[in-house]
Amino acid sequence: MLRLETLTKTYKTGDQALKGIDLEIPDGQVLALIGPSGAGKSTMIRCINRLVEPTGGKAWLDDTELTGLSQTALRHQRRLMGMIFQEYALVERLTVMENVLSGRLGYVGFWRSWTRRYPQADVDEAFRLLDRVGLLAMADKRADELSGGQRQRVGICRALIQNPKLLLVDEPTASLDPKTSRQIMRLICELCAERGLAAIINIHDVALAQMFVQRVVGLRFGAIEFDGTPEELTPDVLTRIYGEEDWEATIQKVEDEDDAVAVQA
Numbered sequence: 001m002l003r004l005e006t007l008t009k010t011y012k013t014g015d016q017a018l019k020g021i022d023l024e025i026p027d028g029q030v031l032a033l034i035g036p037s038g039a040g041k042s043t044m045i046r047c048i049n050r051l052v053e054p055t056g057g058k059a060w061l062d063d064t065e066l067t068g069l070s071q072t073a074l075r076h077q078r079r080l081m082g083m084i085f086q087e088y089a090l091v092e093r094l095t096v097m098e099n100v101l102s103g104r105l106g107y108v109g110f111w112r113s114w115t116r117r118y119p120q121a122d123v124d125e126a127f128r129l130l131d132r133v134g135l136l137a138m139a140d141k142r143a144d145e146l147s148g149g150q151r152q153r154v155g156i157c158r159a160l161i162q163n164p165k166l167l168l169v170d171e172p173t174a175s176l177d178p179k180t181s182r183q184i185m186r187l188i189c190e191l192c193a194e195r196g197l198a199a200i201i202n203i204h205d206v207a208l209a210q211m212f213v214q215r216v217v218g219l220r221f222g223a224i225e226f227d228g229t230p231e232e233l234t235p236d237v238l239t240r241i242y243g244e245e246d247w248e249a250t251i252q253k254v255e256d257e258d259d260a261v262a263v264q265a
């Protein structure tokens with residue numbers, strides 16, 4: 001169970017990115033975090049594993065208060081929080097297998113990781129994971145030879161080989177085409193269900209979120225504006241989260257495009 005208690009982040013610039021977030025995510029629940037640009041979604045995800053230091057409030061993973069940990073204790077807890085990034089964050093010149101195994105760096109000793117000699121059990125698990133995501137035949141390819149969807153699958157394997165309790169997923173589909181985006185979202189949600197894993201997925205595409213998750217949280221100006229099921233995300237709720245201006249801006253853009261076509265014709 002992840003629990004956030006009045007989690008707050010004010011950047012040095014004075015930007016109040018999170019204004020006291022209260023949230024509980026039970027084991028096994030996949031939650032989509034939506035909201036307009038600048039609402040605080042990335043900040044919230046990063047405050048949980050303290051890639052960004054919160055300025056107030058608390059975050060708990062089961063009985064451990066993450067916000068109170070020393071750097072050494074935090075390194076241990078971070079093993080339990082797998083992270084998946086928009087830009088995959090792979091090491092391009094390393095193979096798929098080496099990238100997956102790098103998820104074990106928090107567990108193996110320094111020399112072992114430096115010489116990249118991982119225990120056989122880790123290698124076996126990496127093969128199992130690559131097989132599960134359909135990349136077994138790619139194990140020896142270099143990461144820079146892969147498509148975006150394949151890279152994201154490697155990123156997913158790297159997060160899972162940590163054996164986490166929680167996945168923190170930051171815009172996993174933002175660099176992918178619509179079909180690949182659906183495949184990746186389905187894969188993440190299936191894997192969470194198979195492993196009883198909780199996940200927070202920061203996602204811009206509301207329709208995609210609605211297709212796959214059980215719960216949606218909408219952030220606006222650093223506060224929770226909505227917390228409910230995908231079915232409860234009515235146009236009124238979306239307007240509350242995103243504001244009228246955003247919808248109008250979208251409509252305006254379409255009208256501009258129509259005008260452009262009219263001028264060409």
Ligand SMILES: Nc1ncnc2c1ncn2[C@@H]1O[C@H](COP(=O)(O)OP(=O)(O)OP(=O)(O)O)[C@@H](O)[C@H]1O
Nearest residue numbers: 011012013015017036037038039040041042043044
């Ligand atoms: N390193 C930083 N220094 C100062 N302000 C920041 C920093 N990172 C984010 N912010 C500010 O915090 C607020 C929340 O930003 P954040 O990136 O968390 O939003 P977001 O919802 O993830 O946006 P997007 O969907 O565009 O990625 C914004 O006002 C942003 O300008």
